[in-house]
Amino acid sequence: MVLLILVWLVIAVVVARLIYTYFLSPLASIPNAGILAPISRLHWEFPTEFQGKLTLELPKLHKKLGPLVRIGPNQVSFYSLEVYKTVHAPNSPFVKDPRVYSQFVQDGHPALFSITDPKEHAQRRRHMGILFNRSKVPALTDMMVETIDRFSEYLGTASQKGSINLVPTSKFAFGNTIGAIDSLNAGKELGIIQKNDAKSSKMPVLSSITSSQQFDRWADEQFAATMDSEKAPSLSFLKVMANHRISEQSALSEAKEMLGPGTDTTSATLAHILYALSLNQAFQNELVSDLEAAGWPTDMTALESTPRLKACVKEGIRWTGAAAAMLPRIVPKGGYVLAGKNLPGGTMISSSPIWYLRDEVAFPDPERYRPTRWRQDTDESTALRDDYYIPFSKGASTCIGNHFAYLELFLAVSQVLRRYHIRPGDDLADLDVAHEAILPPRREWVAAVPIGRLTVRLERR
Numbered sequence: 001m002v003l004l005i006l007v008w009l010v011i012a013v014v015v016a017r018l019i020y021t022y023f024l025s026p027l028a029s030i031p032n033a034g035i036l037a038p039i040s041r042l043h044w045e046f047p048t049e050f051q052g053k054l055t056l057e058l059p060k061l062h063k064k065l066g067p068l069v070r071i072g073p074n075q076v077s078f079y080s081l082e083v084y085k086t087v088h089a090p091n092s093p094f095v096k097d098p099r100v101y102s103q104f105v106q107d108g109h110p111a112l113f114s115i116t117d118p119k120e121h122a123q124r125r126r127h128m129g130i131l132f133n134r135s136k137v138p139a140l141t142d143m144m145v146e147t148i149d150r151f152s153e154y155l156g157t158a159s160q161k162g163s164i165n166l167v168p169t170s171k172f173a174f175g176n177t178i179g180a181i182d183s184l185n186a187g188k189e190l191g192i193i194q195k196n197d198a199k200s201s202k203m204p205v206l207s208s209i210t211s212s213q214q215f216d217r218w219a220d221e222q223f224a225a226t227m228d229s230e231k232a233p234s235l236s237f238l239k240v241m242a243n244h245r246i247s248e249q250s251a252l253s254e255a256k257e258m259l260g261p262g263t264d265t266t267s268a269t270l271a272h273i274l275y276a277l278s279l280n281q282a283f284q285n286e287l288v289s290d291l292e293a294a295g296w297p298t299d300m301t302a303l304e305s306t307p308r309l310k311a312c313v314k315e316g317i318r319w320t321g322a323a324a325a326m327l328p329r330i331v332p333k334g335g336y337v338l339a340g341k342n343l344p345g346g347t348m349i350s351s352s353p354i355w356y357l358r359d360e361v362a363f364p365d366p367e368r369y370r371p372t373r374w375r376q377d378t379d380e381s382t383a384l385r386d387d388y389y390i391p392f393s394k395g396a397s398t399c400i401g402n403h404f405a406y407l408e409l410f411l412a413v414s415q416v417l418r419r420y421h422i423r424p425g426d427d428l429a430d431l432d433v434a435h436e437a438i439l440p441p442r443r444e445w446v447a448a449v450p451i452g453r454l455t456v457r458l459e460r461r
């Protein structure tokens, strides 16, 4: 009898919860991503993300269902530039969701990316400006050129055997990044890389970060070497940070946290640009002529004043959409009206900046790599284009590395072109080499990962 009552009680609670979730909750009037999505994130959002399809599927659903889609009991996805501008405004009351961003904290010391308290975040950002502001980034030019030289040498050696697949250069795995940095420095690869690469076929960033003991050891060694004035490079991120009101421990956490957002993004973009250039020989030749005429500059002002190079890189950043993640924010206490719906305080809302980069009106044929779209004179259509170009997001947490990324990409594209003529890979030899590359199929987690190969052949000039 008691058991029967218990069973009925459980059923009553479940039914009451279902009635609340589907009919009475303030989110009930928002269309659902899937029939079971409002019950638990495990029913729709988590499995879709696990497969790397969340940011690929949601824009299709938004097209059918409108600017707001419920993806979990308390989670809403939005796709509207107007809403994006409100949520990511400079003094926005929508803060980063600590449940998500805390996953990126290293050693219990939150860094810029994972700090969720707005005041603490604003203060850290001011301090970090000493390295990342537009006026400071050019100081990194020599260091970047030196590293790019070694990277170009590596490409030359690798391509002696034939076509090379650029995906390992860009494949998203935190481990790959560390491996690339470390093998460039020491000429050897760390064991952690193989382990991470094996694990990172699913949800790469999580699996990689959790297997980070070896990484921590490696980072500590790098830190000790950097702080040792005899062994240290003349310009060092860690030293500058540690000498500017940021504790040594926080400086190390900043450096570690930055490896993901700061390297996978630019390496994926570079790989996509080189691939696209291999398929558009006419554009590549024109770009080389411009760079030759400008004397292969390495100065940032000269690089960004070379219109074809600027168009090449800007379109590469748009087309690659390397930072694919949804950026979860919390609706402030008291609730907020967005897209005509009153969302209660505490709701998690998110959107991916790369959706706006693929807007069909702002960027006709968004899947095509078309640098010329950045060379049109300013008019009404370019205003829309410029408004939708938000690869680095907007507001208080807009990417602090954007000038760094531009300089790195300007230098990497131009220095690789200086040494090599980029031809399509052998498997693409039948393709017309005068076409606009189409975005290769991919999966998207925190970063975008091409499913197939991006091959090119390099011929020394």
Ligand code: HEM
Residues within 6 Å of the ligand: 112, 113, 114, 125, 258, 261, 262, 263, 265, 266, 269, 317, 321, 322, 323, 327, 353, 391, 392, 393, 396, 397, 398, 399, 400, 401, 402, 404, 405
């Ligand atoms: C094509 C290259 C890049 C793209 C598309 C990109 C994109 C983004 C986006 C969309 C955000 C916002 C994330 C959020 O709100 O959660 C972000 C933040 C960030 N990015 Fe980048 N990024 C790039 C390169 C870089 C580089 C080169 C660095 C460092 C050297 C970097 C470091 C950071 C950091 C530290 C943040 C956190 C900023 C904050 O919360 O104040 N990124 N990036």
